[in-house]
Amino acid sequence: MLEVCDLSAAYGGPDVLSGVSLEVKAGETVAVLGANTAGKTTLLRAISGLVPKARGHIAFEGTALLGRPAHAIPDLGIGHVPEGRHVFPRMSTLDNLLMGAFCHRDARDLTERIERVFKLFPRVKERQTQMAGLMSGGEQQMISIGRALMGTPKLLLLDEPSHGLAPLVVDELHVAIGEINRQGVSVLLVEQNAMLALSVAHRGYVLEAGHVVLSGTSDELSADPGVRRAYLGI
Ligand SMILES: Nc1ncnc2c1ncn2[C@@H]1O[C@H](COP(=O)(O)OP(=O)(O)OP(=O)(O)O)[C@@H](O)[C@H]1O
Numbered sequence: 001m002l003e004v005c006d007l008s009a010a011y012g013g014p015d016v017l018s019g020v021s022l023e024v025k026a027g028e029t030v031a032v033l034g035a036n037t038a039g040k041t042t043l044l045r046a047i048s049g050l051v052p053k054a055r056g057h058i059a060f061e062g063t064a065l066l067g068r069p070a071h072a073i074p075d076l077g078i079g080h081v082p083e084g085r086h087v088f089p090r091m092s093t094l095d096n097l098l099m100g101a102f103c104h105r106d107a108r109d110l111t112e113r114i115e116r117v118f119k120l121f122p123r124v125k126e127r128q129t130q131m132a133g134l135m136s137g138g139e140q141q142m143i144s145i146g147r148a149l150m151g152t153p154k155l156l157l158l159d160e161p162s163h164g165l166a167p168l169v170v171d172e173l174h175v176a177i178g179e180i181n182r183q184g185v186s187v188l189l190v191e192q193n194a195m196l197a198l199s200v201a202h203r204g205y206v207l208e209a210g211h212v213v214l215s216g217t218s219d220e221l222s223a224d225p226g227v228r229r230a231y232l233g234i
């Protein structure tokens with residue numbers, strides 16, 4: 001479904017991604033683990049057309065992505081939940097969701113999409129009229145994921161959804177990510193929280209200083225001594 005081949009990227013200085021290759025097959029949840037500055041966010045941004053100097057090859061369902069403008073990527077079926085959530089703080093929760101579907105004018109269809117998000121995140125439904133900026137960090141993450149789902153993506157890019165959240169909220173998100181995947185959406189999940197990522201993902205890659213240094217099934221990565229030491233604190 002998504003093929004990243006020999007991807008390199010820079011922001012004007014040295015490469016922050018070098019020769020990265022990875023794949024997400026239809027129906028999979030794939031984790032990308034890596035410490036601070038490993039290049040995780042840059043990888044997702046490159047897929048979404050937000051890194052102008054990306055080189056290599058990225059294909060989604062056979063369509064080459066590099067060189068396409070960022071606004072064309074969601075239409076292909078890729079939803080991006082950015083690092084730091086980025087909800088529209090002065091808009092209501094419901095309006096934030098609607099922003100994720102502003103290209104879709106079929107009102108009936110829209111109601112179904114909203115109901116799907118509400119079912120996944122009942123707390124978002126309860127607080128749909130509240131200004132998004134007044135919601136908790138976990139609730140804002142739910143809004144951000146819900147907003148991406150409003151575009152009915154086939155592939156969801158999730159950038160550190162658990163960052164800065166309490167363990168109970170992280171568990172809730174984890175369940176929701178599993179449910180989203182079961183509903184047929186493939187997921188590329190970037191996380192420093194390896195425990196969360198490997199418990200929800202089928203496979204994973206480890207990114208270090210812009211290079212993929214390891215890949216395997218979640219079971220293989222969880223058992224790897226290097227991963228356990230570096231990312232699981234064991
Ligand atoms: N807009 C930018 N301009 C210049 N350098 C950048 C920019 N964004 C990221 N970088 C640099 O690229 C490298 C990779 O950053 P990136 O944000 O992709 O890492 P990350 O793995 O997502 O880190 P974190 O876990 O902290 O989110 C870092 O050295 C960072 O300083």
Ligand SMILES: [Mg+2]
Pocket residue numbers: 040041042083159160
């Ligand atoms: Mg990041």
